Amino acid sequence: MRALLAAAAGLAAALALVLAVTATGAPPGETSKKPLHTTVPAHP
């Protein structure tokens, strides 16, 4: 029984971690202020 509880705790922790990380995600950021090029850039 204790082994089952330990396994369940491990599984729950893994699920919680992955769900938390994916739910947080990455911030969308902002549209770049840089223009669409109409000249040939000198370098990348």
Place this chain on the structure above:
Amino acid sequence: MRRRASLVLLALAVFFAALSPLVRWYAFPRLAKIPPSQYQDMVLEAKNATLLDYTTMKSKKVPEVSIVQTLKGNVAAAGKVRERTGRDVVVWDTLSYVADDKGRMVSRIPERYVFDAHSQEPVHAGGEHVDGDPVRRRGIEYKWPFGTEKRDYEYFDFQTRTSAPIHYKGTRTVHGLETYYFEQTIPWTKVKVPKKLPLGATPETVEQLGLERWYTTKRMFWVEPVTGAPVDGQEIHEEEMRWTDKPGKKPLTAFAGHVRMRPDYQKATVDLVSSQRRLVLTLTTYLPWGSLALGGLLLVGSLTLEARTRTRGRPPGAGGPPVSSAAPGDPARARRPSPAPGGSGGMAPGAVGAFTGAFLKLLPGRRPPDQLTPAARVPSCARWVRPLRDPPAKGAWDSGRATRPAHPGSPPPRTTRDRR
């Protein structure tokens, strides 16, 4: 203490083992995405190209033609599409700007490309266009999906506004990166004249001259398969202005050249893709396989600890299943159920117990329950408990006369002195 440690190790083993598929199949599709705010530029060039001079309406050789492609993620537009469709999308506003060797504009074609941030599948949420003309894309453009496969894909050609297969042709190495090589040939096709041309020319003025634009290209991409990002691209590109009413008249070459990535941009692309590749591999390979291996190691550690705990708890010479560390005469012990036949003792029933039983077979000097002698198979606690259920006459223990009741397969009777 050891038993508690083995349970902690078991919990950690399950944690890491569960993390493996969760990261690969749940987290990866949700985390590996093109950011909606992506901004990227690329310069391609064609050396010794042929270009139409709109002042003389004659084709001429020029030392260099540059094609500047800029991709700019429109975060606000992506947010609106997400609200409507519930999908994480990227909206790219792009510009393909062609300049001659003196930097003068040859043509400029803007596009809006809306696609799924993970799969690169086009999303038809309105606003898609090429040079102001609404389009409905099929297939991919600019970038392949994460985990590119060795197969043909549909690739959108913005000149013809149609999609056609781009064929997988094998693997190639580009700057130390293994890439998949794709090739697409667009046969001579009549295409629209760009809305912005030199000297203020427009599609209408070109039409008034009795000309129409035809185009063919052989498109080549070297795609890094983990990220799906092209690390090299080339086109053998030809454009002609053909006379609509004079089929016999020689067409004007509007552009002809072999277009390649400029070396400095190619190097920057390879560097960017190499770093992104490591991030993607972390989610698809390093973390899943690493956590699975760690989970396996922790499970072995947990089982070893458990086995040692039970070995230490056994009375000397007994070959039966393990006993707990409680004293033989402990009444609490008498109330405990006997261990499961799998030999898991207090560790775990079911699958874990079966695994423990199998593992115990590997331990030296430890025989699994099914290989024990009939005497040893008798639950050890029963051997200890039975005398307590039928207590001997008063004083018998001390005199050494008391013997345990007969039990099928039980070892020779032992006196209380034996136990001491």
